[in-house]
Amino acid sequence: MIIGKIKNNEKRIKFNLEIKCSNCKTEVPGGMQTSEQYYGSESFLKEIEKFKKNYLCGKCRDKKRIKQKNKKRN
Numbered sequence: 001m002i003i004g005k006i007k008n009n010e011k012r013i014k015f016n017l018e019i020k021c022s023n024c025k026t027e028v029p030g031g032m033q034t035s036e037q038y039y040g041s042e043s044f045l046k047e048i049e050k051f052k053k054n055y056l057c058g059k060c061r062d063k064k065r066i067k068q069k070n071k072k073r074n
């Protein structure tokens, strides 16, 4: 998963983030990438925080998708 935007000519930093699904609390190994310049910056940290708060594992994401579909149908 990529945090921020990485331009083609920018160096990438790979890092691991401990992520928990915000719904079922399952721990998910997060192999993340960001640009060297962005890594550790204030907006980077904010984005990580937001990402963690909103993260859903695959299962929960599917459930949400199905729910939204049903909503439209009704």
Ligand SMILES: [Zn+2]
Pocket: 021, 022, 023, 024, 025, 026, 056, 057, 058, 059, 060, 061
């Ligand atoms: Zn989940």
